[in-house]
Amino acid sequence: MEAKEIKLLRLLEENCALTTEELAALADLTEEETRAAIRKFEADRTILGYKAIVDWDRTAREDVTALIEVKVTPQRGEGFDRIAERIYQYDEVESVYLMSGAFDLTVIISGRTLKEVAHFVGEKLAPLEDVTGTATHFILKKYKEKHLIFQKQEAQEERFVLE
Helix, strand or coil, rough: CCHHHHHHHHHHCCCCCCCCCHHHCCCHHHCCHHHHHHHHHHHCCCCCCCCCCCCCCCCCCCCCEEEEEEEECCCCCCEEEHHHHHHHHCCCCCEEECCCCCCCCHHHECCCCCHHHHHHHHHCCCCCCCEEEEEEEEEECEEEEEEEEEECCCCCCCCCCCC
């Protein structure tokens, strides 16, 4: 892969809302080269999708995000792939990563309540045949995600009108 193509991918990862014209200028490509490269990356699944990163704390939406450490028994000839595939099929699961260290998989899920997350872990994840242990950690506050910093919300002053 050429350096210009890698630069194009990094630009798209940083801000997928850039126009083809802007991407071409920043990656030192023509617009047609940029369009062709993007089509190729989408076709070969180098680009899996485009997604906005939203600061949900600035909205009325209430969600709970949890990082779950999962210990599993790897299967002969398949390693961790079969159990990871089974886990990522659940709608609640946002991400699954194979890890080194004290546990095998990291599973990130979202739910509307702590109870919903607990139900997923207790009723769906932990009972899976190859799962030997879990540890759930709730994300309390996001400071930075995908190189983007979540800004503090300015305190809103309450104003009282006295007559």
